Amino acid sequence: VILLITGNGKGKTTAALGQGLRVYGGGGRVVCFQFIKSPKWPAGEEKAIEKLGAGFRLIKGGRGFVGIMGDKLPFSVHQKAALETLQKARRAILSGKYNLVILDEVNVALSLKLIKLKNVLALVKKTPPKTDLLLTGRYAPKALFRIADIATEMMERKHPYKKGIQGKRGREY
């Protein structure tokens, strides 16, 4: 089954990791490939997932924000990182070893043209029936909406930045 979580609301990655928690807790094997977040990203869920052992793997394959928030890396560096993450995800999916594979913020990587839509679509089509694939990130292309079995759009109705409240670590999501 192909799942898609998109929209401009906060919590898409968090929702995906929650789903991972559910599958893991049911005895399944889970791996999450992150296309934007880098190993330097400070995030509580990483520490929590590490406690869960080998049944739930988290691979931070990105190099951080692209072109914003002080990013000075050449575009080609981001592109190479995303391509390598897609290759790793491909091997994980085709191995058939996982009950759930999460491609976190793959939609963002697509919209930034770090990777090609045709390559992602080809991978979705090759996903074994016993493996669920969950794709996240805003700006999901229509082709992914069409191919998804379950699509959820998270809509921001209210956000603290608009009220002048700053996000804080451990809560920001």
Place this chain on the structure above:
Amino acid sequence: VILLITGNGKGKTTAALGQGLRVYGGGGRVVCFQFIKSPKWPAGEEKAIEKLGAGFRLIKGGRGFVGIMGDKLPFSVHQKAALETLQKARRAILSGKYNLVILDEVNVALSLKLIKLKNVLALVKKTPPKTDLLLTGRYAPKALFRIADIATEMMERKHPYKKGIQGKRGREY
């Protein structure tokens, strides 16, 4: 900060537990009170959360579906269970011991009139600043939208039942 996750899309509880995972992983203390789910509910996340230890508690205070899916319990039994769960949640919130308190499906309990909106609003207003409160469930009343700092609506865009695919344990959410 008061967070609200509502809408007709799947994954609201899962998203809330994912947020719990993030806060817990950042060193915070988390407790989730479930207003509909009962201890008999088979769910993978419970087993996963149990592995996390005392920092992340899950209290299944409900008695299951109300008036549907073969429920034969008197309404008063559901009402009593929801009231007790609200009282427990109240103690946890006012204790100031938790960084995140989740009131899972509290909106559903409100729409079924198991508990009173004024009691929930009073509790929201008394939440200490260092405790984040996350309320979930479809049918969120407007008063909760107004009081929330962050509100996310999960919109169902595509669902497998509509395509004739059956949910399976560990994935159904």
